[in-house]
Amino acid sequence: MSRLRYIAKRVALSVPVVWLGTTMTWAIIYLGPIDPATRLLSEGQTQNPAAYEAARTQLGLDQPPLQHYFDWMGSLLTFDLGQTWLLYQGSDVNALILDFLPRTLWLGFWSVLIAVCIGVPLGFYAGMRSNTASDYVASMGGIVWRAMPNFWLGIMLLAVLGSSQAIFGFDWQSLWIELDALTGSPDLSRLHTVEGFLAATKKVLPAAIVLGSASMGNEMRIGRTAVLEVRNEDYVDLARAKGVSERALVWKHIFRNALIPLVPIITSEAFLLIGGSVLVETVFSINGIGLLFFNAATQGDLPLVGTLMYVFILLIVGVNLLQDVLYTVIDPRVGLEGA
Amino acid sequence: MAGAHGPSSDAADDEVTPETASTILPTESPTLVWVGLGAGLLAFEVGALATFLVAILSDTLAAASLPGVGFVEGIEAAARQLPTLLSRETVPNEGYWNGQRWVGTFLGLRPEVAWGIRVALVYLYALAVAGWAVLGYRLYRREYRAADWTPRDDVIDRFRNHGWGLFGLAVVFMFVVMAVFAPALGPTTVDKNMRNSYDNELTYWDAETDSVETILVGEANLASQSRGDGEERVGPMEYDDFGRFHPFGTLPTGRDLFTFIAVGSRISLVIGLLSVGLSVGVATSLALIGAYYKGRVDLGMVLVSDGVMAMPQLLLLIMLTTVLKDTWVAGLYSGAFLLALIFAFTGWTYMWRSLRGPALQVSERQWIDAAKSFGQRPRTIMRQHMLPYITGYLLIYGSMTLGGAIIAIAGLSFLGLGVSPPTPEWGRAVNLGQEYVDTGSWHISLIPGLLITLVVTGFNALGDGIRDAIDPRSDAAGSDADDGAAAGRGGGA
Numbered sequence: 001m002s003r004l005r006y007i008a009k010r011v012a013l014s015v016p017v018v019w020l021g022t023t024m025t026w027a028i029i030y031l032g033p034i035d036p037a038t039r040l041l042s043e044g045q046t047q048n049p050a051a052y053e054a055a056r057t058q059l060g061l062d063q064p065p066l067q068h069y070f071d072w073m074g075s076l077l078t079f080d081l082g083q084t085w086l087l088y089q090g091s092d093v094n095a096l097i098l099d100f101l102p103r104t105l106w107l108g109f110w111s112v113l114i115a116v117c118i119g120v121p122l123g124f125y126a127g128m129r130s131n132t133a134s135d136y137v138a139s140m141g142g143i144v145w146r147a148m149p150n151f152w153l154g155i156m157l158l159a160v161l162g163s164s165q166a167i168f169g170f171d172w173q174s175l176w177i178e179l180d181a182l183t184g185s186p187d188l189s190r191l192h193t194v195e196g197f198l199a200a201t202k203k204v205l206p207a208a209i210v211l212g213s214a215s216m217g218n219e220m221r222i223g224r225t226a227v228l229e230v231r232n233e234d235y236v237d238l239a240r241a242k243g244v245s246e247r248a249l250v251w252k253h254i255f256r257n258a259l260i261p262l263v264p265i266i267t268s269e270a271f272l273l274i275g276g277s278v279l280v281e282t283v284f285s286i287n288g289i290g291l292l293f294f295n296a297a298t299q300g301d302l303p304l305v306g307t308l309m310y311v312f313i314l315l316i317v318g319v320n321l322l323q324d325v326l327y328t329v330i331d332p333r334v335g336l337e338g339a
Numbered sequence: 340m341a342g343a344h345g346p347s348s349d350a351a352d353d354e355v356t357p358e359t360a361s362t363i364l365p366t367e368s369p370t371l372v373w374v375g376l377g378a379g380l381l382a383f384e385v386g387a388l389a390t391f392l393v394a395i396l397s398d399t400l401a402a403a404s405l406p407g408v409g410f411v412e413g414i415e416a417a418a419r420q421l422p423t424l425l426s427r428e429t430v431p432n433e434g435y436w437n438g439q440r441w442v443g444t445f446l447g448l449r450p451e452v453a454w455g456i457r458v459a460l461v462y463l464y465a466l467a468v469a470g471w472a473v474l475g476y477r478l479y480r481r482e483y484r485a486a487d488w489t490p491r492d493d494v495i496d497r498f499r500n501h502g503w504g505l506f507g508l509a510v511v512f513m514f515v516v517m518a519v520f521a522p523a524l525g526p527t528t529v530d531k532n533m534r535n536s537y538d539n540e541l542t543y544w545d546a547e548t549d550s551v552e553t554i555l556v557g558e559a560n561l562a563s564q565s566r567g568d569g570e571e572r573v574g575p576m577e578y579d580d581f582g583r584f585h586p587f588g589t590l591p592t593g594r595d596l597f598t599f600i601a602v603g604s605r606i607s608l609v610i611g612l613l614s615v616g617l618s619v620g621v622a623t624s625l626a627l628i629g630a631y632y633k634g635r636v637d638l639g640m641v642l643v644s645d646g647v648m649a650m651p652q653l654l655l656l657i658m659l660t661t662v663l664k665d666t667w668v669a670g671l672y673s674g675a676f677l678l679a680l681i682f683a684f685t686g687w688t689y690m691w692r693s694l695r696g697p698a699l700q701v702s703e704r705q706w707i708d709a710a711k712s713f714g715q716r717p718r719t720i721m722r723q724h725m726l727p728y729i730t731g732y733l734l735i736y737g738s739m740t741l742g743g744a745i746i747a748i749a750g751l752s753f754l755g756l757g758v759s760p761p762t763p764e765w766g767r768a769v770n771l772g773q774e775y776v777d778t779g780s781w782h783i784s785l786i787p788g789l790l791i792t793l794v795v796t797g798f799n800a801l802g803d804g805i806r807d808a809i810d811p812r813s814d815a816a817g818s819d820a821d822d823g824a825a826a827g828r829g830g831g832a
Contacts, residue, residue, distance in 0.1 A: 018649065020645070029658075147746075279653070316650075
């Protein structure tokens with residue numbers, strides 16, 4: 001029961017967070033120094049008062065600001081997101097997001113999975129063998145890996161994969177499954193077939209590795225220190241004295257407890273993933289929602305920028321809630337302490 | 340490193356008795372010697388310092404379109420006349436081969452050697468300044484400080500034995516020196532090579548006609564572009580056809596990459612320091628206020644910071660730079676000032692999150708209650724009884740956030756946002772070289788990226804070192820998890 005109460009409390013707390021974030025977005029876009037209506041019009045049209053007035057009316061800017069604010073929030077709340085102005089002119093924003101979001105989610109899914117599957121075991125390995133040569137190599141690698149800028153790593157990885165024939169003796173593009181090009185969007189329409197699934201996975205794999213690089217380094221570091229700390233706990237000594245087998249000790253007593261500090265790290269990577277998706281999608285030219293946001297911002301479609309920001313806020317708050325739920329599963333003490 | 344805060348002003352008042360006479364300087368008045376050394380070191384660079392200060396002033400005036408620009412420009416010209424030892428004029432590396440020997444370079448040496456000597460001199464000078472500061476601190480510790488020992492001495496001693504932290508310090512030192520001495524380090528200048536390349540001439544030895552010719556720098560650049568393999572590139576440590584030496588090769592536009600990077604490091608450092616300084620200020624005051632008043636004030640801050648954090652940092656950066664790019668603030672220092680402000684606005688939340696825990700802990704201590712019962716004002720309690728206990732965390736997170744800021748700035752300029760184009764920035768070099776990575780001109784993207792990685796690793800290592808020095812028991816999961824939040828990677832750039 002208290003677990004449910006705890007989760008209900010987190011949900012209630014996330015409402016003002018969404019509201020605050022969205023309000024700030026609205027203030028930046030509509031109260032900021034740029035008139036969104038002018039940015040939407042071309043050079044010639046800005047001289048035309050009729051076109052300008054029409055754009056203002058359509059954006060609702062002729063209303064008093066507060067009225068506009070409530071209208072805007074209301075339409076976001078009901079997911080009545082309207083049409084785009086400049087980017088993919090006149091298309092339905094809902095449809096656009098539904099078209100672009102899956103590619104980003106697919107990319108994000110693989111980058112989280114790869115980061116967790118490589119970073120955590122490597123960190124645990126280093127922690128179990130602390131202060132040995134392999135620990136130092138793994139730790140050093142994690143630190144440097146974490147410091148590399150995503151966009152640069154992406155460019156380098158593409159260059160290496162592009163000439164993989166000369167470097168590794170096999171051609172990445174035709175290995176296992178033939179890809180039409182190294183970069184570009186994955187084809188998600190054939191995910192249900194084995195071949196389509198593999199092709200889509202292989203397509204985003206380099207991008208996912210790059211996007212997950214920072215998380216991988218972080219998870220490794222935290223995993224290492226967590227294992228080190230748990231290993232020195234009294235209950236581990238007690239379990240050993242009781243005669244618990246080494247295997248059960250490692251898996252049941254050490255690893256499960258060491259996972260606790262990792263949960264917030266893994267979920268807080270969501271921030272990095274969504275932010276990083278802009279750069280990685282640019283480098284790998286994946287038509288995801290990050291690239292859509294960037295294009296909307298640079299081309300001046302500010303209403304779309306605001307709408308997308310709302311989607312990002314929902315995504316992040318959702319991931320945070322997921323983290324709280326995960327927490328109660330992994331560490332049953334959470335929620336009982338009134339935390 | 341703890342800076343030198345020797346009370347040099349009241350040096351003359353102090354009677355140095357034989358018992359307390361210094362053992363590090365064989366003289367009766369070590370402070371005078373120390374001050375003299377400092378003055379001597381400063382004299383080498385007084386011209387550069389004056390030029391730099393006046394240039395900042397005139398930039399600010401021009402950007403804010405205030406009167407007095409002409410007057411300040413007059414001072415700037417005068418400041419340039421002051422002699423400077425480590426300048427390109429004293430040790431020139433730009434010259435030409437006249438068929439028999441190099442003309443115009445330092446002592447007639449080859450340009451690469453002349454340039455190498457200048458770089459070595461700059462770093463020697465910087466080392467000397469650092470040594471002078473350390474000397475001053477030790478002098479202060481032995482001669483003037485009342486206490487024989489303070490806890491801070493232990494922190495410094497622990498840091499001195501922390502190899503990883505020292506590595507970080509060394510990298511950060513190299514980076515800072517590069518940023519500070521950027522105009523003297525490059526083989527050429529931004530003005531001559533990039534901004535006004537068609538207003539400057541270049542003398543060179545034409546091998547075909549066997550004679551000395553002159554050419555506009557801009558045209559020479561066109562002929563020394565790096566856009567492919569073999570003849571179409573000028574790689575690292577190579578000369579172009581005009582006898583110009585390029586330590587890191589050239590850009591696709593034929594401009595010098597090393598000059599670009601050296602000047603770019605300056606803007607990265609300025610943005611980084613400014614933004615971290617601002618967000619440290621905001622985060623500290625909020626953390627102290629929240630920890631002191633607790634309850635609703637604290638809850639309100641949690642909500643606001645969660646609201647800011649719910650917008651992914653890099654996307655918020657992109658949105659704000661787009662919205663604010665036509666304002667007058669964006670004109671200050673090629674947009675660097677605006678970027679720093681935006682970074683501070685988006686970044687304080689991460690820092691605040693990491694400071695909140697320690698601040699709350701301190702606020703539970705008994706001496707806070709005692710101070711309250713004495714009737715001390717809240718501001719005084721926060722400043723005197725709480726702040727000292729969280730300054731250590733500030734250093735740690737500040738160092739780590741700086742690394743993140745450098746990555747994020749580079750990421751933004753990679754996307755073509757942030758620092759406006761003629762001003763060099765590392766991320767833009769990566770972007771320019773993107774097309775040529777798999778050709779012979781790989782250096783354009785590779786070198787800036789490696790440098791970013793190195794510098795960010797250095798800042799993180801410095802942060803680790805300071806953390807271990809301040810709190811040797813902190814090598815635990817809890818504090819590391821905090822780092823994760825503070826040492827954000829610039830929002831995933």
